[in-house]
Amino acid sequence: MSAPLLEVAGLAKHYPVKRGLILAKQIGTVRAVDGVSFTLQRGETLALVGESGCGKSTTARLVLRLIEPSAGEVRFEGRDITSLDRADLKAFRRRAQIVFQDPYASLNPRYTVGRTIAEPMEVHGVRDEASRRARVEELLRLVGLAPYHAERFPHEFSGGQRQRIGIARALAVEPDLVVCDEPVSALDVSIQAQVVNLLADLQKRLGLAYLFIAHDLAVVKHVADRIAVMYLGKIVEIAEKRALFANPCHPYTRALLAAIPHPDPRRRGQVTPLGGDVPSPLNPPPGCRFHTRCPFARDICREKEPALANGVACHLAEELPPAGLDFSGGLAPNAAKRLALYAKAAENA
Ligand code: SF4
Numbered sequence: 001m002s003a004p005l006l007e008v009a010g011l012a013k014h015y016p017v018k019r020g021l022i023l024a025k026q027i028g029t030v031r032a033v034d035g036v037s038f039t040l041q042r043g044e045t046l047a048l049v050g051e052s053g054c055g056k057s058t059t060a061r062l063v064l065r066l067i068e069p070s071a072g073e074v075r076f077e078g079r080d081i082t083s084l085d086r087a088d089l090k091a092f093r094r095r096a097q098i099v100f101q102d103p104y105a106s107l108n109p110r111y112t113v114g115r116t117i118a119e120p121m122e123v124h125g126v127r128d129e130a131s132r133r134a135r136v137e138e139l140l141r142l143v144g145l146a147p148y149h150a151e152r153f154p155h156e157f158s159g160g161q162r163q164r165i166g167i168a169r170a171l172a173v174e175p176d177l178v179v180c181d182e183p184v185s186a187l188d189v190s191i192q193a194q195v196v197n198l199l200a201d202l203q204k205r206l207g208l209a210y211l212f213i214a215h216d217l218a219v220v221k222h223v224a225d226r227i228a229v230m231y232l233g234k235i236v237e238i239a240e241k242r243a244l245f246a247n248p249c250h251p252y253t254r255a256l257l258a259a260i261p262h263p264d265p266r267r268r269g270q271v272t273p274l275g276g277d278v279p280s281p282l283n284p285p286p287g288c289r290f291h292t293r294c295p296f297a298r299d300i301c302r303e304k305e306p307a308l309a310n311g312v313a314c315h316l317a318e319e320l321p322p323a324g325l326d327f328s329g330g331l332a333p334n335a336a337k338r339l340a341l342y343a344k345a346a347e348n349a
Pocket of ligand 1: 289297
């Protein structure tokens with residue numbers, strides 16, 4: 001296998017928590033991301049999945065160096081981006097772009113669509129003006145819009161169309177890596193499948209690598225090659241998509257899968273939904289961070305933190321009963337609809 005496009009090792013982001021205005025005293029540390037490691041190949045999609053507050057979006061921002069890490073390395077084509085100078089960081093940013101979650105907030109309402117898409121080319125000094133205009137038209141067609149849309153303003157478009165504009169903007173400077181930060185979670189269910197399938201189609205055509213952030217396993221089922229499940233700042237399971245869906249090992253992954261109703265009612269089982277809230281990252285539980293919600297927790301789980309071994313961070317990974325296929329909790333009523341829509345869109349693609 002060729003060298004990875006992206007290598008992340010021991011990545012951490014800790015925020016000091018202080019009390020007092022004058023002579024503020026540090027009273028704790030929020031461990032938003034706490035020792036995350038993974039690789040991403042060219043043309044591959046790695047999905048980072050977990051509940052809100054698990055550190056997945058912070059990880060995405062660290063990977064793009066939009067925020068500085070507390071520890072760890074992010075290597076892009078073998079080069080550590082955490083030590084790049086200004087000029088090299090700008091060159092890296094041309095190669096690694098982001099599609100934001102909120103297509104309403106991420107577009108400047110005063111810019112025409114043409115100016116929005118052309119802006120990254122201007123910032124990076126790519127092409128002359130006439131060539132940029134031609135490229136904007138090409139990009140609009142690529143994302144399923146029309147060249148005349150370049151003259152319009154964001155408020156004239158629907159949420160799904162705005163996200164297409166955001167994708168066109170990200171692709172303007174021909175990146176190798178696109179971080180998709182919950183790109184469909186702000187969209188109507190009926191539009192989500194169209195945007196997910198557009199991203200999959202663009203990946204095939206352009207050979208893009210995606211780091212795809214999502215809180216919903218139903219979304220990544222149709223777009224990911226591999227999936228990393230995060231809980232309280234750590235990866236608790238990482239596996240090929242098929243293996244993860246067929247044989248989830250970590251109890252938290254099982255709980256996330258249980259939240260997706262199986263389309264076939266005969267395959268539905270009685271899975272206990274995950275109870276409780278995610279504990280605060282300010283005072284994460286000792287030992288395994290998941291032990292306060294895990295139905296299998298034992299004494300060792302409360303005392304010793306499990307290492308990520310063979311893709312799973314669980315003391316009992318070898319002993320737990322097989323997960324089987326009965327993953328449905330009925331916790332996410334929209335998920336069945338989404339799964340059906342994705343399947344239908346994939347058939348038509
Ligand atoms: Fe559950 Fe223990 Fe495994 Fe943590 S280590 S997931 S508490 S069984």
